[in-house]
Amino acid sequence: MQLKPVLFAIGVATIAVLGPVSLAVAQDKGQVVVASWGGTFQDALREAILKPFERATGIKVVEATGPQMSKLRAMLNTGSPEWDVAEVLPGDFQQLSSEGLLERLGYTAMDRSVFAELPKDLVQPFGVGTYMYSTVIAFNTKKYTQANGPKSWADVWDLKKFPGPRSLNAGNGPVPPIEAALLADGVAPENLYPLDFKRAYAALARIKPNVVKWATTAAMQTEALISGEAVIGMASHGRIQLAKEQGAPVDYVWNQALTDSSWWAILKGAKNVNNAQKFIEFASRPESQAALAKLFIIGPLNKKTFDLIPENRAKLLPTYPDNLAKTIVVNREWWAMKDGSGKSNLEINSALWNGWVLQ
Amino acid sequence: MLSRASHRMGVVSLLIPAALLLLPLYLYPLVQIAFHSFGTQGWSIANYIELFSDPFILRVLYQTFRLAFMIAVLCVLVGYPIAYAMRIVSDRTRRTMTLLVLLPLWTSVLVRAFAWIVILGRNGIVNTALADLGFIDEPLRLVYNTVGLYIGMVHIMLPFMVLPLYSTLTRIDLRLLSAAETLGSRPISAFFWIVLPLSMPGVLAGALLVFMSSVGMFVLPALLGGLSDITYIMLIEKQVSELNNWGLAAAMSVLLLGVTGILTLLYERTLNIEVSSGILGQVVRHVFQRGPIHLLVWRERLLARLLPLRASQLAIRKRSARLGSRHLSVKCCSWVVLACLVVPLLVLFPLALSGEAFLHFPPLSYSFRWFDNFFSRDDWLTPAITSLKVAVLATIGAIVIGVPAAYAIVHGRFPGKGIVTAILISPMIVPVVIFAIALYTIYVRFNLLGTVGGLALAHIILALPYVVVTISAGLRSTDGSLEAAALTMGAGPVRTFWFVTLPLLRPAVMSAAFLAFLTSFDDVILALFLSGTSAKTLPVRMWEGIRFEIDPTIAAVSVMIMLITIGLKFAAEWPAKRGAKLNIAGFTAMRTR
Numbered sequence: 015m016q017l018k019p020v021l022f023a024i025g026v027a028t029i030a031v032l033g034p035v036s037l038a039v040a041q042d043k044g045q046v047v048v049a050s051w052g053g054t055f056q057d058a059l060r061e062a063i064l065k066p067f068e069r070a071t072g073i074k075v076v077e078a079t080g081p082q083m084s085k086l087r088a089m090l091n092t093g094s095p096e097w098d099v100a101e102v103l104p105g106d107f108q109q110l111s112s113e114g115l116l117e118r119l120g121y122t123a124m125d126r127s128v129f130a131e132l133p134k135d136l137v138q139p140f141g142v143g144t145y146m147y148s149t150v151i152a153f154n155t156k157k158y159t160q161a162n163g164p165k166s167w168a169d170v171w172d173l174k175k176f177p178g179p180r181s182l183n184a185g186n187g188p189v190p191p192i193e194a195a196l197l198a199d200g201v202a203p204e205n206l207y208p209l210d211f212k213r214a215y216a217a218l219a220r221i222k223p224n225v226v227k228w229a230t231t232a233a234m235q236t237e238a239l240i241s242g243e244a245v246i247g248m249a250s251h252g253r254i255q256l257a258k259e260q261g262a263p264v265d266y267v268w269n270q271a272l273t274d275s276s277w278w279a280i281l282k283g284a285k286n287v288n289n290a291q292k293f294i295e296f297a298s299r300p301e302s303q304a305a306l307a308k309l310f311i312i313g314p315l316n317k318k319t320f321d322l323i324p325e326n327r328a329k330l331l332p333t334y335p336d337n338l339a340k341t342i343v344v345n346r347e348w349w350a351m352k353d354g355s356g357k358s359n360l361e362i363n364s365a366l367w368n369g370w371v372l373q
Numbered sequence: 374m375l376s377r378a379s380h381r382m383g384v385v386s387l388l389i390p391a392a393l394l395l396l397p398l399y400l401y402p403l404v405q406i407a408f409h410s411f412g413t414q415g416w417s418i419a420n421y422i423e424l425f426s427d428p429f430i431l432r433v434l435y436q437t438f439r440l441a442f443m444i445a446v447l448c449v450l451v452g453y454p455i456a457y458a459m460r461i462v463s464d465r466t467r468r469t470m471t472l473l474v475l476l477p478l479w480t481s482v483l484v485r486a487f488a489w490i491v492i493l494g495r496n497g498i499v500n501t502a503l504a505d506l507g508f509i510d511e512p513l514r515l516v517y518n519t520v521g522l523y524i525g526m527v528h529i530m531l532p533f534m535v536l537p538l539y540s541t542l543t544r545i546d547l548r549l550l551s552a553a554e555t556l557g558s559r560p561i562s563a564f565f566w567i568v569l570p571l572s573m574p575g576v577l578a579g580a581l582l583v584f585m586s587s588v589g590m591f592v593l594p595a596l597l598g599g600l601s602d603i604t605y606i607m608l609i610e611k612q613v614s615e616l617n618n619w620g621l622a623a624a625m626s627v628l629l630l631g632v633t634g635i636l637t638l639l640y641e642r643t644l645n646i647e648v649s650s651g652i653l654g655q656v657v658r659h660v661f662q663r664g665p666i667h668l669l670v671w672r673e674r675l676l677a678r679l680l681p682l683r684a685s686q687l688a689i690r691k692r693s694a695r696l697g698s699r700h701l702s703v704k705c706c707s708w709v710v711l712a713c714l715v716v717p718l719l720v721l722f723p724l725a726l727s728g729e730a731f732l733h734f735p736p737l738s739y740s741f742r743w744f745d746n747f748f749s750r751d752d753w754l755t756p757a758i759t760s761l762k763v764a765v766l767a768t769i770g771a772i773v774i775g776v777p778a779a780y781a782i783v784h785g786r787f788p789g790k791g792i793v794t795a796i797l798i799s800p801m802i803v804p805v806v807i808f809a810i811a812l813y814t815i816y817v818r819f820n821l822l823g824t825v826g827g828l829a830l831a832h833i834i835l836a837l838p839y840v841v842v843t844i845s846a847g848l849r850s851t852d853g854s855l856e857a858a859a860l861t862m863g864a865g866p867v868r869t870f871w872f873v874t875l876p877l878l879r880p881a882v883m884s885a886a887f888l889a890f891l892t893s894f895d896d897v898i899l900a901l902f903l904s905g906t907s908a909k910t911l912p913v914r915m916w917e918g919i920r921f922e923i924d925p926t927i928a929a930v931s932v933m934i935m936l937i938t939i940g941l942k943f944a945a946e947w948p949a950k951r952g953a954k955l956n957i958a959g960f961t962a963m964r965t966r
Contacts, residue, residue, distance in 0.1 A: 047906075051917070053917050053924060054922060076906060078906050080913075084614040084810060085901065088810045088814070088902065092813075092814060094817075096822070184600075225600075227517050230595055232922075236922075240731060240733055241733070256731075260729050261729060261737060262729070262731055365429075372433075372601055
C-alpha cells in the first residue's frame with residue numbers, strides 16, 4: 015500500500031506548517047476545551063461550529079468526548095476539571111445545576127440578543143440549550159408503511175391491529191418509556207405531569223411479552239428496527255432519519271414524539287470561563303445552528319435559524335413548526351424534583367424499574 | 374545451601390515489585406472506596422443497611438454469580454476438548470487452533486455483539502436455515518435473552534479457559550494413557566481416571582479466570598441480554614453515573630469484593646491440595662485424586678459380579694481396536710467448536726465492506742470506504758498506535774511483576790499467603806468503574822492523566838490476575854524434582870529459576886503474555902477515564918458516538934486486526950515450511966542415489 019507513507023508525509027508536512035501558526039494564535043487568545051459525544055455528530059459539530067469559532071475569534075478549540083455523568087463527577091470532584099464546556103444530558107444538567115457544580119453564566123458579558131431568540135426555558139443561569147432531539151414512533155417498512163403503520167403510542171400498544179415484536183427504551187436509560195406508556199394508556203398530553211408511575215408500569219406490563227429489545231442507547235434501537243428484530247419501536251429521530259436517507263427499511267411518524275434537549279454548561283472551576291462563555295454565545299447564533307442542522311438531523315433552538323435552512327431540510331427537523339406542534343416536551347424539571355424523602359423522581363423510577371424487571 | 378529463613382526472605386522479596394505497584398495505585402484507592410462506603414461524614418452504616426434491605430440488589434448479586442458459574446461450567450465442557458486437542462496435534466495445527474481460539478478477543482465487543490445478532494436474530498442465519506429446512510415454523514428467540522447472552526459470553530470467555538488448561542496439559546505425560554491401555558483400560562476410561570485428575574489445577578485455574586471475568590462483565594449483557602439479564606456491575610455503574618449514589622455504589626463494591634475474596638481464598642487453598650491440611654484441602658484431595666481410584670475399584674468389582682463374561686468380551690474388543698482413531702472424536706468435537714467460534718467473525722468481513730453507514734446484513738452495497746476512513750483519519754490511526762504502545766508496555770510490566778509474584782505464592786510459605794493471593798487476583802472483580810474513578814483522582818494529583826505510562830500502569834494492575842493465575846497453574850504442574858535436582862548440583866535459586874523453571878514455564882508465560890496483551894488492548898473503562906485527550910486508545914475511539922450510532926469503521930478495524938494476527942502467524946511459520954521442503958528434497962535425493 016503506497017498510500018500510507020504518502021499520507022503520513024502529508025500529515026507531517028501539514029503539522030509542520032500549521033503548527034507554529036496555531037501556536038502563535040493560541041498564545042494570543044487562549045483556548046477552550048469543548049466536550050461532546052463523538053462520532054459523526056462531533057464531525058458535524060466540528061465543521062459547523064468548532065472550526066468557524068476558531069476562525070472567527072482566534073481561540074483554539076480542544077475537543078474532548080464522552081461527557082457522561084460518572085466522568086463529569088470525577089472531574090468536578092478534583093476541583094479543576096479538564097474540560098471547560100460540556101454538552102450535558104438533561105437529567106444530568108438538572109442534578110449538577112442544583113448542586114452548584116456549574117459556573118453561573120454571565121449573560122451581561124455576552125451579546126444577550128442571541129439568547130432572546132431561544133425558547134425562554136432553555137436559557138438558564140447555569141446553562142443554555144444546545145439543540146432539540148426527539149424520540150419518535152418508528153417502524154420497519156417491510157411490515158408497515160406510512161399508510162397502514164402505527165400513528166400514536168396507543169397504536170404501538172395495540173397488538174391486535176399492529177402485530178409484531180416491539181422495541182422500547184429501557185426504564186433506566188436516558189429516555190424512559192414512562193411518558194409513552196401513559197400516552198398509550200389514554201392520558202392526555204396536558205395531564206401527563208406529574209407522571210402516574212403505577213399506571214405506566216401496568217401499561218408496560220401489558221406489552222412486556224411482545225417487547226423483544228429494551229434498548230439503553232439510540233444505536234441499539236435503530237439496529238433492532240433495521241434488522242427486523244423488532245417491527246415497531248421507540249427510536250431516536252436523528253438516527254432513524256439518517257438510516258432512512260441511506261436506504262434502510264425504516265420510517266417514522268412525528269405524532270406524539272417526545273422531545274428533549276441537551277445543555278451547554280460550564281463546569282465549575284474551569285480554566286477558561288470567559289472563552290467558554292464566548293463559545294456558548296457563538297453556538298447559539300442562527301448561523302451556527304443552521305450550519306449544524308444542515309449536517310446532522312437536530313432541532314435548532316434559535317428562532318431565526320429557519321430563515322437560513324432550505325425548506326426540504328427544515329421539514330425534517332424536530333423544531334420545524336409543523337413538527338413541533340405534534341411533539342410533547344419531556345418535563346426534565348419534574349424528573350429531577352425531589353420528594354419528601356430526598357429522592358428524585360428519576361431515582362424513584364429507577365427503583366420501580368428494578369423491581370418490575372425481575373418479576 | 375540457603376537457610377530456611379533467608380530462603381523465605383528471598384521468596385517474599387519476589388513480591389516487592391508487585392507491592393510497589395499495587396500499594397499506591399490499587400490498595401489505596403480500594404481503601405478510599407471502603408471508607409466512602411461508610412459515609413462521607415463520620416462513620417455510618419446507612420449504605421450497608423440500604424444495601425441489605427433491598428431485595429433487588431441481593432437478588433441481582435445471586436443472579437450474577439449464578440450466571441458466572443454457569444458460564445464457567447460451560448467453558449469447561451466446551452473448552453476441555455479444544456485444550457486436549459491442542460495437546461495432541463502437531464505444532465502447526467496447534468498454532469492454528471490457538472489463533473482461532475484467541476481471534477474473538479481481537480474484535481471490539483460492539484461488532485461482536487452485532488455479529489451474534491446477525492446470526493441468532495429473528496431473520497438471522499440460524500433461524501433462516503432452520504426455517505428453510507422445515508424444522509421450525511416460528512423463528513426461535515435466540516438473542517436479546519439469556520440464551521444469546523450465554524452464547525456470547527462463552528464465545529469470549531473460552532480463551533481464558535483454554536490457555537491455562539492447555540499449559541497444564543502440556544506437563545502431563547501422555548504415555549500414562551498408553552500404559553493404562555496396555556493394562557486393559559479403554560481409552561475413555563484412561564482419560565477420565567488419569568488425565569482429568571492430573572489436569573485439575575488447570576481446570577480450576579481456567580474456571581476461576583472465567584468466573585471472575587464473567588462477574589466483571591457489563592457491556593455484553595446490556596447488548597445481548599434480555600430484560601432480566603442484569604448484572605451486579607451494571608447496577609453499580611447505574612448508581613455511579615445516573616443516581617450519583619456513590620456511597621451505595623461503594624458499599625456494593627465492598628460486598629462484591631468480600632464475597633469474591635472468600636472464593637479466591639478457597640481457590641488458593643485448593644491449589645495447595647498436596648500440602649494443605651485444612652478440611653477443604655482434604656476434601657479436594659479425596660474427591661479429585663483418590664476418589665477416582667476408589668470409584669474405579671468399586672466399579673470393577675460390581676461389574677465382575679454382574680457380568681462374569683465381560684472380561685473376555687473386552688479382550689476381544691481390544692484386539693480389534695485401532696489406536697489411530699483414539700483421538701478422532703476429540704479432534705472432531707474441537708474443530709466443530711472452533712468453527713462455531715469463528716463463524717461470527719466471518720460475518721464481520723462483509724460488514725466491514727458494506728457501503729452504507731449503518732450495519733446491515735447482508736450489505737446492500739460494497740465498498741472499501743471504512744478502511745479508507747480508518748487510514749485517512751488521524752483520529753483513528755493515533756488511537757490505534759497508542760493502544761499498541763500501552764498494550765506492549767502493560768504486557769511486559771505484567772509479566773515482569775507477575776511471574777515472580779506467582780512463584781512466591783506457589784513456592785513460598787509465609788503467613789498471610791492467602792490474603793496476598795487474593796489481593797493479586799482481585800483486580801479481576803473490582804468493578805472497573807469504581808476503580809477508574811478512584812484512580813482518576815490520584816492521577817490528577819500526580820499529573821498522570823493522558824499519559825501512555827500512566828495508562829500502562831493501570832493496565833498492568835488489570836492484567837496481573839490473569840498472569841498470576843496462569844503462571845501459578847503452570848508452576849503447579851511443573852515437576853518440582855527438576856528444580857531440586859538443579860539445586861543439589863550447585864545452582865543457586867536464581868540460576869535454577871532462570872535456566873530450569875522458566876524454560877519449563879514457556880507455554881504458561883506465552884499464554885499469560887497473550888492474555889495480558891488482550892486485556893490491555895481491549896480495556897475501555899479505564900481508558901475512558903484515564904486517557905484524557907492526549908492518550909486516547911482504540912477502544913475509546915470505537916465507543917465514541919455510541920450514543921448515536923455503531924460506526925462501521927469498527928468492523929473494518931476488527932477485520933484488519935484479525936488479518937494482521939493471521940498474517941503474523943503465517944509469517945512466523947514461513948521459515949519452518951521452507952526447512953521442511955528442503956528436508957524432503959534432500960531425502961528424495963538420497964533415495965534415488
